[in-house]
Every structure is written in structure tokens, then in C-alpha cells.
Amino acid sequence: MAGRRQFGEVILSVENIGLSFGAVQALSGVSLEVRKGQIFSIIGPNGAGKTSLLNCINGVYHPQQGQISFKGQMRARMEPHQAAAQGIARTFQNVALFRGMSTLDNIMTGRNLKMRRGFLWKALWWGPAEREELAHRAQVERVIDFLEIEAIRKTPVGRLPYGLQKRVELGRALAAEPEMLLLDEPMAGMNLEEKQDMCRFILDVNDEFGTTICLIEHDMGVVMDLSDHVVVLDYGRKIADGPPEQVRRDPRVIDAYLGAAH
Numbered sequence: 001m002a003g004r005r006q007f008g009e010v011i012l013s014v015e016n017i018g019l020s021f022g023a024v025q026a027l028s029g030v031s032l033e034v035r036k037g038q039i040f041s042i043i044g045p046n047g048a049g050k051t052s053l054l055n056c057i058n059g060v061y062h063p064q065q066g067q068i069s070f071k072g073q074m075r076a077r078m079e080p081h082q083a084a085a086q087g088i089a090r091t092f093q094n095v096a097l098f099r100g101m102s103t104l105d106n107i108m109t110g111r112n113l114k115m116r117r118g119f120l121w122k123a124l125w126w127g128p129a130e131r132e133e134l135a136h137r138a139q140v141e142r143v144i145d146f147l148e149i150e151a152i153r154k155t156p157v158g159r160l161p162y163g164l165q166k167r168v169e170l171g172r173a174l175a176a177e178p179e180m181l182l183l184d185e186p187m188a189g190m191n192l193e194e195k196q197d198m199c200r201f202i203l204d205v206n207d208e209f210g211t212t213i214c215l216i217e218h219d220m221g222v223v224m225d226l227s228d229h230v231v232v233l234d235y236g237r238k239i240a241d242g243p244p245e246q247v248r249r250d251p252r253v254i255d256a257y258l259g260a261a262h
Helices: 050-057 080-087 103-114 119-124 129-146 162-175 194-210 220-226 244-249 251-258
Strands: 011-023 024-035 038-043 065-070 073-075 086-090 180-184 211-214 229-234 238-242
Touching: 011 050, 011 211, 024 050, 024 065, 024 211, 024 229, 024 238, 038 220, 050 065, 050 086, 050 180, 050 211, 080 086, 080 103, 103 129, 103 162, 103 211, 103 229, 119 229, 129 194, 129 229, 162 180, 194 211, 194 220, 220 238, 220 244, 229 244, 229 251, 238 244, 238 251
Parallel strands: 038 211, 038 229, 086 180, 180 211
Antiparallel strands: 011 024, 011 065, 065 073, 229 238
């Protein structure tokens, strides 16, 4: 995909961030830029610092050095709910859903930050509160249609197979109408058919909604097919940064994945 698409201005800038947990250095001097409309992949061996980097971007972790800016705004100490309010949505390595709730209700939770009526209005479910909830439900139904999960809209997610649970989690993130979507191993544990479906939805989200996507993925075939730009981490440091074809040929990347002997 690299070289065939045009992108907007830099939407996310990470400058020289460092993160440590006691004596363990999770990230060291990592910098990158993500442009509006890109599908941006972060790859590297296990323990390279990929999830820690995403956690810094959406405020779960606070780096001890460096700075992060989103949409031109420098962030000092961002909390996850503030990142969500600014337009950053997130999925996780392990499915994080309300297992006893239906698909519809799980995806509705993605609309929470956009709801304006207070608890009393919601409890009464009358007038403005009723109209607001119906409008949000209509948006959620559009997400359900988009992800082709109409048949499971009323099914408790705990009864769903793993691949569909991951799709519901994607739906919850999309319900927030994010400008940037952070996907942490969205295809982990999936079979080939489920991976193909998820790849299609990621491309469609990027194409139809214009959503900038930053993802972590271990399947190199998926990364090379999806990505416009790739950053490679190893032991918390950036070792490569560029278009997929360039990164794939980088000797440092080959060594990190296969070992110098190969």
C-alpha cells in the first residue's frame, strides 16, 4: 500500500519517550509520527515494548521522559478518559467486554462519553433523555450493520466464539467515532477466516470513515498487506521506521525476528 496513497498532516507525534518500571526499561528514546488517514503498524518480538507504547499514547501509562502530542496539542499527563474524549479509541490484547451483556449493550458503552443527560434523566427515560438514547442506539445499529453482526445483536457476548467477541470489541471502539483507533493484536488467536474478516473491516474502517489506525500485530503477512507505515521495536528501542517493503528488508529487523545467525 505504501506509496499509492496520500495522507494528511501529522495527527500523532511521539518524541523521545522513555518508560521504566523500576530497573526495567520498557521504552527508551522512542519517536514516531502518524499521519491522518494512515494504517500504522508497530511490530517487534515479544517484550519489545509495543503494548507499553500504546498504553502511553492513550494515557494508561505516563512516560518519565519525552512528550506526546495529538492533533497538535502537547499532552503533559493524559488519562485514558481524556484521550477518549479527544478522539482516541482502543482495543486490547485480551478481550475486555461485559460478558453477561448483549452485543448491542456492549457496543452502546462506547457511546458513554457522547451522552449529555444526567443520571436522573436517564433513570426517568423521558423527553430529552429518551431522544438522546434513541439517537445513540441508531448510531450503534449502524456499527452493527457495518460489522455484519446483526444476528448476534441480542446475544450475551460470553456465549460468542472468540473471533466474534473481538469483532464486538472493535464495534465498541467504533461507536465512539474515534479519529484514531489503537488496535492491540486485533487478530491474536484467530483462525485464517477470522483474520481475513478482521483485515477487511480494518481496511473498511480506514477507507469509509477516514479513521487513522495504529495497530500491533505479530502476523507479518497481515502487517505487510495492511500497513502504510511500519515501526519496529526491539528491547524498548526503535530499530526501523518506514514503508513495509523497506522495513521487511532491513537487516536489523531480520536479526530481531530470526536471530543474527539467520
